[in-house]
Amino acid sequence: MRLRGSSIRTAIGRVSRQVLRPVAETLFPPNCWLTHRPTTWHEGGLSLSVRASIAAALARPYCGRCGATQGPWSFSYAGCQRCSHRNLGTVAVARAGTLEPPFSSLLYRLKFGRHWQIAPLLAIPLWQALQRQMTQCDLALDAIIPIPLHWMRNFTRGFNQAEELGWQLSRLSGVPMHRALCRIRQTTPQTRTSSVSARQDNLRGAFMVRRGYGFQGATVWLIDDICTTGATLHAAASALARLPAHERPAQICAAVVAVTDHTPPPLT
Numbered sequence: 626m627r628l629r630g631s632s633i634r635t636a637i638g639r640v641s642r643q644v645l646r647p648v649a650e651t652l653f654p655p656n657c658w659l660t661h662r663p664t665t666w667h668e669g670g671l672s673l674s675v676r677a678s679i680a681a682a683l684a685r686p687y688c689g690r691c692g693a694t695q696g697p698w699s700f701s702y703a704g705c706q707r708c709s710h711r712n713l714g715t716v717a718v719a720r721a722g723t724l725e726p727p728f729s730s731l732l733y734r735l736k737f738g739r740h741w742q743i744a745p746l747l748a749i750p751l752w753q754a755l756q757r758q759m760t761q762c763d764l765a766l767d768a769i770i771p772i773p774l775h776w777m778r779n780f781t782r783g784f785n786q787a788e789e790l791g792w793q794l795s796r797l798s799g800v801p802m803h804r805a806l807c808r809i810r811q812t813t814p815q816t817r818t819s820s821v822s823a824r825q826d827n828l829r830g831a832f833m834v835r836r837g838y839g840f841q842g843a844t845v846w847l848i849d850d851i852c853t854t855g856a857t858l859h860a861a862a863s864a865l866a867r868l869p870a871h872e873r874p875a876q877i878c879a880a881v882v883a884v885t886d887h888t889p890p891p892l893t
């Protein structure tokens with residue numbers, strides 16, 4: 626029986642994943658991205674202690690509307706003191722953790738060290754958080770939309786970390802990713818603006834939906850690496866909400882790797 630091109634590629638990929646990679650990683654074990662200790666192939670580049678920290682971060686309760694950390698007995702999906710008076714543009718936020726180690730360290734290496742190989746490692750807890758939010762808030766997942774960078778920043782960095790995470794989530798979920806948004810003007814980096822209002826002013830009108838995209842009746846998830854005040858997600862959601870009624874999504878949600886509870890600390 627002749628194998629078609631895609632079947633051959635699938636078979637080669639399976640052999641590579643199941644045979645060649647374990648052999649190569651047994652002979653030359655990859656070091657953990659953070660502890661620099663050798664890891665085994667099934668640990669996926671993160672040592673046991675780092676994965677335990679990620680699991681602990683995933684289990685911490687947070688506000689399902691803005692992502693702010695909550696106390697153990699104040700778990701809320703209807704909003705918290707930080708967000709109940711604000712129009713966020715999104716109906717729910719899923720987060721893997723807060724912007725502290727190990728997420729801050731991994732994001733630093735992903736963004737500024739340009740180690741795009743870290744994106745699949747971060748996508749796993751992000752997908753777990755997203756699935757939990759879908760279950761607990763009874764939400765669907767119809768489309769994945771990464772927050773875009775301005776083309777000039779994309780060019781200088783070489784890749785968009787949100788898009789890398791989006792691709793990985795698409796692979797894990799089987800739901801297509803759409804590059805539906807574009808950043809039509811370059812904004813001051815959000816780390817240089819501190820207040821919520823300054824960040825919202827900085828991002829007002831920064832996004833638009835590309836021609837030809839419509840999400841009528843769909844539940845779409847915006848994907849980003851970090852959420853500080855929510856201004857970026859609000860601006861991106863606003864662009865989707867401005868679509869004509871026959872193209873507008875029914876619900877706009879967001880999934881981010883890390884949320885900052887207060888003023889964002891420097892990535893270390």
Ligand SMILES: [Zn+2]
Nearest residue numbers: 688691705708
């Ligand atoms: Zn909240």
